[in-house]
Amino acid sequence: MTAKIEVRELVKSYEGKAVLRGVDLAVESHEVVCLIGSSGSGKSTLLKCVNLLVPIDSGQILFDGISITDPRVNPNKVREKMGIVFQAFNLFPHMTVLRNITLGPIKVHQVPPAEAREQAYGLLERFGLADKAEEYPDRLSGGQQQRVAVIRALAGRPELMLFDEVTSALDPELVAEVLNVIRGLKEEGMTMLIATHEMGFARDVADQVYFLDDGVFLESGSPERIFNRPSEPRTRQFLQRIVEAGRL
Amino acid sequence: MSLPPGQLRSPGLWSSLRRPRQREEGARAALVAAASTVAVFGLLAWWVLTSEAWPEVQEQFFNPDHFAAAWPEVLGGFWLNIQMFMVAEVLILVFALVFAMIRALRGPAFFPLRALVIGYIDLIRGLPIILLILLLGFGVPALQLPGVPNSRLFWGLGALVISYSAYTAEVYRAGIESVHESQRMSGRSLGLTQVQSLRYVTVPQAIRNVIPALLNGFVSLQKDVALVFVLGVREAVREAQIYTAGTFNYTSYVAAAVLFLVASIPVARFADWYTERDRRRKQSMGAA
Numbered sequence: 001m002t003a004k005i006e007v008r009e010l011v012k013s014y015e016g017k018a019v020l021r022g023v024d025l026a027v028e029s030h031e032v033v034c035l036i037g038s039s040g041s042g043k044s045t046l047l048k049c050v051n052l053l054v055p056i057d058s059g060q061i062l063f064d065g066i067s068i069t070d071p072r073v074n075p076n077k078v079r080e081k082m083g084i085v086f087q088a089f090n091l092f093p094h095m096t097v098l099r100n101i102t103l104g105p106i107k108v109h110q111v112p113p114a115e116a117r118e119q120a121y122g123l124l125e126r127f128g129l130a131d132k133a134e135e136y137p138d139r140l141s142g143g144q145q146q147r148v149a150v151i152r153a154l155a156g157r158p159e160l161m162l163f164d165e166v167t168s169a170l171d172p173e174l175v176a177e178v179l180n181v182i183r184g185l186k187e188e189g190m191t192m193l194i195a196t197h198e199m200g201f202a203r204d205v206a207d208q209v210y211f212l213d214d215g216v217f218l219e220s221g222s223p224e225r226i227f228n229r230p231s232e233p234r235t236r237q238f239l240q241r242i243v244e245a246g247r248l
Numbered sequence: 249m250s251l252p253p254g255q256l257r258s259p260g261l262w263s264s265l266r267r268p269r270q271r272e273e274g275a276r277a278a279l280v281a282a283a284s285t286v287a288v289f290g291l292l293a294w295w296v297l298t299s300e301a302w303p304e305v306q307e308q309f310f311n312p313d314h315f316a317a318a319w320p321e322v323l324g325g326f327w328l329n330i331q332m333f334m335v336a337e338v339l340i341l342v343f344a345l346v347f348a349m350i351r352a353l354r355g356p357a358f359f360p361l362r363a364l365v366i367g368y369i370d371l372i373r374g375l376p377i378i379l380l381i382l383l384l385g386f387g388v389p390a391l392q393l394p395g396v397p398n399s400r401l402f403w404g405l406g407a408l409v410i411s412y413s414a415y416t417a418e419v420y421r422a423g424i425e426s427v428h429e430s431q432r433m434s435g436r437s438l439g440l441t442q443v444q445s446l447r448y449v450t451v452p453q454a455i456r457n458v459i460p461a462l463l464n465g466f467v468s469l470q471k472d473v474a475l476v477f478v479l480g481v482r483e484a485v486r487e488a489q490i491y492t493a494g495t496f497n498y499t500s501y502v503a504a505a506v507l508f509l510v511a512s513i514p515v516a517r518f519a520d521w522y523t524e525r526d527r528r529r530k531q532s533m534g535a536a
Contacts, residue, residue, distance in 0.1 A: 048433075053433050076436075082437075083437075090431060092435075103440075107440060108444075153437075
């Protein structure tokens with residue numbers, strides 16, 4: 001069976017500084033993969049590479065077995081099939097919540113505006129935000145903004161969702177509402193690649209966990225194995241620090 | 249800690265003339281301001297009015313009869329200035345935005361377009377406007393090209409549009425660059441093309457950020473349209489010049505000056521007021 005997304009020997013550097021130094025990764029359909037590792041280990045960069053938001057140096061990324069890093073591939077067509085949610089929400093501040101959500105469907109997927117609005121209301125309702133449709137993002141709490149960002153990504157009916165430390169910018173009491181949304185998506189069978197610092201969440205939700213350290217995957221496996229019986233000293237050291245910080 | 253938006257005092261259109269603190273200091277401060285204004289300007293006026301040559305200058309520049317006589321022609325000419333300003337401003341705002349958007353496009357495929365725009369902006373910014381007006385205004389009609397307008401007014405205005413578009417494109421560009429990279433990224437991540445992402449995500453935010461600078465450009469253009477007088481276009485300054493040539497009296501220039509002031513001061517005040525309001529709004533949002 002072909003993986004939904006497969007990364008092969010990916011190398012990416014910024015201004016001569018290597019961020020990803022040859023990583024391999026596969027996410028099967030309906031699978032949830034969590035990327036863990038300290039800040040600066042390359043998690044965000046990997047997600048941006050998968051979404052083709054930054055050019056890669058070498059290696060290959062395959063979507064449904066087809067190379068999307070081939071220069072002949074139109075990156076816009078690839079992005080239409082993925083949704084990404086960022087750490088800082090990145091909602092469009094000059095648009096209402098509703099317009100944030102319908103922009104992609106209307107302009108990219110050519111959904112008739114009335115239908116796009118109806119779908120958006122459906123999603124807002126499902127995530128308990130229907131009363132915020134006409135608000136501007138700056139009137140919403142961080143948790144609400146991030147849930148809107150998830151809905152905006154979902155509105156394009158993606159086959160794969162990417163999450164880039166989506167709770168890192170939130171007040172602690174707002175983290176749960178966003179994580180629960182992601183849990184709900186897992187139940188529906190969404191394929192997801194999640195970079196996170198929330199180890200408890202990763203242990204719950206992941207089918208596989210990859211530990212990224214200084215641009216390479218040191219180890220990967222079931223959450224049960226990575227969290228309880230890590231084989232690499234670096235992984236143990238990282239998890240030890242997390243436990244000491246009271247985050248696991 | 250900030251007041252809720254409703255409680256923020258809305259600054260009056262003229263209030264930015266005074267420093268914010270003075271507004272709170274009440275009547276005494278106003279009295280001091282009035283007294284010192286009267287003293288300073290009174291002294292200046294006395295100095296000028298008591299000079300030996302003043303009666304002659306008054307006759308030459310501030311003669312009420314000449315003012316009245318020159319007024320209709322100068323006013324008629326000024327109406328042309330207003331029309332030129334409005335037509336040119338609309339064209340400038342549109343062209344400049346297109347140039348700025350082209351400059352913001354990334355990727356090697358757009359290189360020729362980008363290079364063309366950068367070359368244009370460099371070229372135009374390096375030339376005095378008056379030269380451009382003279383060269384195009386006299387040069388192009390002289391070519392007598394078939395199908396090309398021969399009017400000096402057309403080419404004079406064209407020179408202004410070409411020149412101002414280059415500067416205004418740079419204003420827009422500053423605005424586009426002030427919008428955070430993450431906005432562009434999230435636009436692209438939805439599958440929007442570069443142009444769509446610019447149009448729906450970046451540019452609306454960019455324009456909001458540079459409205460004060462654009463208004464400043466309005467004020468400047470309002471006066472610079474008078475430069476086409478060098479082509480013999482009968483706008484306000486040209487009409488004033490014609491009056492002077494016939495009467496050897498310069499009061500007509502003062503009449504033209506009054507008209508330009510009446511038109512541009514309100515725009516300048518509005519620009520200040522808008523900038524101040526925008527600053528307050530951002531402050532109150534940042535504190536929320």
